[in-house]
Amino acid sequence: MNKSDLLTSMNKAIVAGDRAVAASLAAEAVRSGLDLPEVIEKGYVPGIQKVGELWEQGEYFLPELISSAEAMKAAMAVLEPEMHRQKIEAPKGGRVVIGTVEGDIHDIGKNLVASMLQAAGYEVFDLGADVKLERFIEQAEAVGAGTICLSALLTTTMAGQKRFIGLLRDKGLRDKYKVLVGGAPASRKWADEIGADGYAENAVAAVKLLKSLTERA
Amino acid sequence: MIETKRPKLELLNRALVEKIVDEGLTLLERQGVWVENPEALGLLGDAGAVIDRRAQRARLGRKLVENALASTPPSITLYDGSGEKSFFVGGDEVHFNPGSAAVTILDHDTQEERKAVTRDLVDFYKLVETLDHMDFQSTGLISTDVPEAVSDCYRLYLGLRLSAKPFVTGTFRVEGFRPMKDCLAAVRGGERELRLKPLAIFDACPSPPLKWSNLTAQSLVDCARAGIPSELISMGMTGATSLATISGTLVQHVAENLCGLVICQVAAKGAPVIFGGSPSSFDMRKGTTPMGAVETMMIDSAYAQIGKFLNLPTHAYMALSDAKVNDPQAGFETALGAALGALAGVNVISGPGMLDFESAQSLEKLVIDDGICAMVFRLLDGIAQREDPIALDKFEGFTPETKLLAHPHTRQWYRKEHILAGLVDRDPYEAWVSAGRTSIVDKAHADVARRLERYVAPPHTANVRKELDAIMAAYARSSGVGRLPVWEF
Numbered sequence: 001m002n003k004s005d006l007l008t009s010m011n012k013a014i015v016a017g018d019r020a021v022a023a024s025l026a027a028e029a030v031r032s033g034l035d036l037p038e039v040i041e042k043g044y045v046p047g048i049q050k051v052g053e054l055w056e057q058g059e060y061f062l063p064e065l066i067s068s069a070e071a072m073k074a075a076m077a078v079l080e081p082e083m084h085r086q087k088i089e090a091p092k093g094g095r096v097v098i099g100t101v102e103g104d105i106h107d108i109g110k111n112l113v114a115s116m117l118q119a120a121g122y123e124v125f126d127l128g129a130d131v132k133l134e135r136f137i138e139q140a141e142a143v144g145a146g147t148i149c150l151s152a153l154l155t156t157t158m159a160g161q162k163r164f165i166g167l168l169r170d171k172g173l174r175d176k177y178k179v180l181v182g183g184a185p186a187s188r189k190w191a192d193e194i195g196a197d198g199y200a201e202n203a204v205a206a207v208k209l210l211k212s213l214t215e216r217a
Numbered sequence: 218m219i220e221t222k223r224p225k226l227e228l229l230n231r232a233l234v235e236k237i238v239d240e241g242l243t244l245l246e247r248q249g250v251w252v253e254n255p256e257a258l259g260l261l262g263d264a265g266a267v268i269d270r271r272a273q274r275a276r277l278g279r280k281l282v283e284n285a286l287a288s289t290p291p292s293i294t295l296y297d298g299s300g301e302k303s304f305f306v307g308g309d310e311v312h313f314n315p316g317s318a319a320v321t322i323l324d325h326d327t328q329e330e331r332k333a334v335t336r337d338l339v340d341f342y343k344l345v346e347t348l349d350h351m352d353f354q355s356t357g358l359i360s361t362d363v364p365e366a367v368s369d370c371y372r373l374y375l376g377l378r379l380s381a382k383p384f385v386t387g388t389f390r391v392e393g394f395r396p397m398k399d400c401l402a403a404v405r406g407g408e409r410e411l412r413l414k415p416l417a418i419f420d421a422c423p424s425p426p427l428k429w430s431n432l433t434a435q436s437l438v439d440c441a442r443a444g445i446p447s448e449l450i451s452m453g454m455t456g457a458t459s460l461a462t463i464s465g466t467l468v469q470h471v472a473e474n475l476c477g478l479v480i481c482q483v484a485a486k487g488a489p490v491i492f493g494g495s496p497s498s499f500d501m502r503k504g505t506t507p508m509g510a511v512e513t514m515m516i517d518s519a520y521a522q523i524g525k526f527l528n529l530p531t532h533a534y535m536a537l538s539d540a541k542v543n544d545p546q547a548g549f550e551t552a553l554g555a556a557l558g559a560l561a562g563v564n565v566i567s568g569p570g571m572l573d574f575e576s577a578q579s580l581e582k583l584v585i586d587d588g589i590c591a592m593v594f595r596l597l598d599g600i601a602q603r604e605d606p607i608a609l610d611k612f613e614g615f616t617p618e619t620k621l622l623a624h625p626h627t628r629q630w631y632r633k634e635h636i637l638a639g640l641v642d643r644d645p646y647e648a649w650v651s652a653g654r655t656s657i658v659d660k661a662h663a664d665v666a667r668r669l670e671r672y673v674a675p676p677h678t679a680n681v682r683k684e685l686d687a688i689m690a691a692y693a694r695s696s697g698v699g700r701l702p703v704w705e706f
Contacts, residue, residue, distance in 0.1 A: 017623070062622055064628065066620065066623040067628060184646075187646070187650070188651070
């Protein structure tokens with residue numbers, strides 16, 4: 001396969017949400033000694049962008065969205081070790097710590113956001129569900145993240161999002177991080193009320209929000 | 218694979234069905250029916266009915282009725298304007314079409330009913346043409362800018378110019394039949410072709426209790442001879458024009474409809490007939506005929522069961538409401554009727570779009586109701602086994618980290634197992650707020666505009682168009698009507 005066909009196939013594999021093909025095309029790019037950042041930029045990224053468009057047009061639903069994100073992850077899992085070996089800096093959107101706040105075990109929405117952020121090129125540290133508020137800070141400090149995303153599905157646990165902002169303030173770390181909130185009971189108004197940096201109603205919107213925040217920064 | 222069960226509603230036990238039919242037959246024999254049409258009376262007399270010409274009364278013996286039932290086809294296949302797409306009317310197949318012959322339209326901007334004009338009828342036809350779950354059109358509005366003398370034919374003429382779907386229609390005067398049939402034959406390419414591939418159903422309503430008027434009996438005779446399916450629309454109102462008990466109303470329903478069926482069969486043996494109706498529970502306080510009453514839906518579902526017992530295609534006026542605007546009542550009465558009618562296996566369900574005791578149509582409601590019909594069709598499809606094993610293999614290698622959302626099984630099946638809900642709101646609260654808190658009625662109004670924009674006219678040849686125009690013009694001339702609303706197609 002010549003390079004142009006390879007890039008087109010990568011794009012298609014992501015749009016089709018085909019993990020196996022996306023990974024094997026990545027392996028082929030490595031074997032052929034191609035410029036890997038270029039492969040990501042011109043092969044895979046247009047695919048995930050197309051998926052976002054299809055979602056917004058109402059063509060794609062959650063299963064397609066997540067399958068495509070998983071295909072993207074599968075390709076990156078092949079490319080990243082190789083780039084690391086070649087000491088190439090991967091094109092990165094930044095580091096994000098994400099989790100569902102303590103007392104809340106709902107993680108579908110959070111998983112969707114994590115997958116889409118990862119597919120969009122962010123390095124995502126997913127702490128899972130029922131995460132102690134201190135853990136978010138410890139992890140963000142440890143990996144040098146710029147953004148912390150807190151999910152909550154229950155009106156009882158969403159108060160944790162507010163407490164978290166207070167906790168950051170107490171530690172004098174509030175300005176160091178962008179804090180985004182999400183989940184069924186959350187809203188833009190809630191985000192403003194508790195002094196968070198943003199709110200997104202779904203995974204595609206979360207990627208857009210984070211991009212706009214990081215570009216502004 | 219285990220066969221998928223078709224969900225089915227049956228309100229009557231078998232013994233009650235048999236008793237109702239038996240009493241209906243006895244009623245026809247002893248009491249008889251008033252038939253105000255001399256030709257139909259003559260035909261019934263020739264076939265052995267006991268006729269009292271002076272009283273215009275016919276007593277139909279059991280044998281006569283049973284023979285007529287035996288010669289009536291158990292199903293009908295309608296064809297669209299192209300003659301290619303077919304619709305089986307029989308078994309438990311369900312087809313929705315808008316409620317017909319409304320005199321007013323609910324104006325979205327003023328939220329008031331106003332008299333309908335030709336422009337509204339044109340929009341109505343165009344809109345229905347775009348609705349995926351309305352298999353048939355109906356001549357749904359009576360335009361007040363068209364002289365009454367030609368209005369039955371004019372609304373069918375307009376409809377045939379604007380839509381390829383099969384029609385549910387009917388005559389307003391005896392003279393209307395001929396040009397209406399000619400219009401149908403023009404689209405179909407001949408009378409023989411029309412007989413082989415029916416394009417329209419003609420409704421004919423007896424006048425309860427136990428009477429067939431001159432107009433409707435003539436329609437039965439004319440349709441039978443032309444091979445056009447007649448839909449028998451018995452419409453007793455409990456306690457007012459039929460007995461107060463539901464079972465009593467059903468006996469009368471059977472007698473009236475079977476008299477109509479016999480008229481069809483003695484006019485032309487083998488003529489297609491649909492066992493239909495538009496009965497209602499009569500509101501004893503308001504004096505109105507609520508189509509959204511649960512008792513109305515019970516009568517409908519029950520006579521449909523009786524129609525099936527008699528091995529006939531069935532019809533009912535369901536999936537409509539008595540509300541005056543598109544409010545919660547409009548939604549729940551329509552949805553309940555649509556679901557019950559479909560579960561009862563009514564073949565032709567007329568009603569969507571209708572409000573206010575069958576007198577008003579709403580374009581917005583049509584769009585909302587199309588979504589209700591989509592849900593109902595999904596319900597009828599039932600729950601299928603789909604795969605063997607159903608689930609076990611999908612759990613092989615399953616861990617708590619397995620993402621079902623990204624599982625190939627999900628992508629393979631979710632669109633087949635789950636439908637999109639049309640215009641209903643499923644947004645999270647915040648998204649709903651930021652989208653402007655739009656109500657389903659406002660969404661429907663916008664959707665109507667979008668649909669009218671993307672409407673495509675049926676591809677009639679210039680010859681067919683010319684023929685339709687000529688038939689309509691000749692009928693207008695012979696009826697002494699000078700001008701008709703001109704419409705740019």
